Amino acid sequence: MAKRIDVSGLNAYYGSFLAIEDISMTVEPRSVTAFIGPSGCGKSTFLRTLNRMHEVTPGGRVDGKVMLDDENLYGAGIDPVAVRREVGMVFQRPNPFPTMSVYDNVAAGLRLNGKYKKSELDDIVEKSLRGANLWNEVKDRLNKPGSGLSGGQQQRLCIARAIAVEPNVLLMDEPCSALDPISTLAIEDLIGELKERFTIVIVTHNMQQAARVSDRTAFFNLAAVGRPGKLIEIDDTERIFSNPSVQATEDYISGRFG
């Protein structure tokens, strides 16, 4: 069940440092939204506020509202652990559990969530690996360690692990920046398929990638180092890359930045 994300007036801090200021945006279900912007502009920080991973960093805290359909992720009594079961995440560097097999990696989230019969687990693992376009490559080595796969395969394994628990939203933090172009293409194709089922938010440094995979693009920027990052604009990807409404966006995407 893909859900809509509705952020309003969100600030995130590291200790007393305001990292991102007053961000509001809406992300539609079953769409891909890309976050672009220069390093340090807070796009990854913002992404991590969407599954309450930001507060895991020592000193990290957030104020503002993140609505997932009609539930505020920062509302009173909301358990961050439960939030993360609804909002999955894929990281910059592939991080399969090194001590677990391919199978166990995919099943890891399910085993956290409850008891499954072996046959149910088998089905979900296969479905998730197929969903991540990895099944054909690993079906004969499900019991081999996940860390033995190539980088691109490991990243698709991480995607399979994330989608196995059927999250409502899938967050991707520069998922291709550690991968070669062929693996990158595989992941991009996969994102196109996954958006049929999930709401996807992806942070990327690669503007061609944002243009290729996303429906909407958000541009983040910061006035200067040490100042908070801000959302400059969010619009349809086509429009951002052809005719953005803010000059700073055009400067950035055309390379006339900094």
Place this chain on the structure above:
Amino acid sequence: MRGATRPGDRIFLGLARGSGIFVLVVMAAIAAFLTYRASKAIGENEANFFTTFEWNPTGVPAEFGIAVLAFGTVVSSVIAMVIAVPVSVGIALFITHYAPRRLGGTIAYVIDLLAAVPSIVYGLWGVLVLVPQMDGLYGWLDDHLGWTGVFDWDEGPARSLFTVGVLLALMILPIITNVTREVFRQVPRMHEEAALALGATRWEVVRMSVLPFGRSGIISASMLGLGRALGETMAVAMVLSPSFDINLSLLNAGGGTFAQNIASKFNEATPIGRDALIASGLVLFVITLLVNGAARLIIARRKEYSGANA
């Protein structure tokens, strides 16, 4: 493009290679010394060296065996490990993953201090404080687990293998804690975040990411601790009330360990007596080697799953 190797490289290579060879030479020298002296004693021995419950190398005929010592050494060390390993892992996890930074630092500092306490001080504390205090626990164990035979207590002074095990546990706790703490601290952030992002609670993060990554480190740390427990001498000699028999009831005074037996007999021993003690030392040496080898096997067998190749 040909160039002479630089003097720094040559010196470093020589030093490194020399140190490596030096360790091997020392090991070989110790083994040769022990074997040579031990073989003299064993040649005189009229009884089975491994199964005899007696230590009388000066008697006619000379009869001595290590059964009691092997039993006492292994049992007291196993008790120490059973207590110390879980507690140490718990402390290390608390310091690295639960405690606020300042509290964790304080605890780590205190544990470091514990590691610096000389074993004679542990021995004094053991015999003056721990032994009299054990009666309550002994009574409880006797009441509830006495039926197993292992915890059957005849109400004598608690100068037994069990008390020795408890004392050894305290002595090896700092070293196991320190090593596991360092390993837990090195768990890559991305492994922990992988678990967190799946909706793992703190304990689940520990179970899925921290413990598997730290597994070989925990084993190595335990082996370091076990090595110390097997060889600990003064504290054991002070606490244990030795006897040359095997008592399956661990709460009753008696028994002995290799190191304790050597320490308490060596000064008054005749030449043949010394060689007999050296023979027992050789057995301790072999046991230590076997334990370490086993630990390495356990680590190597799961190498492809270890955190090292992530």
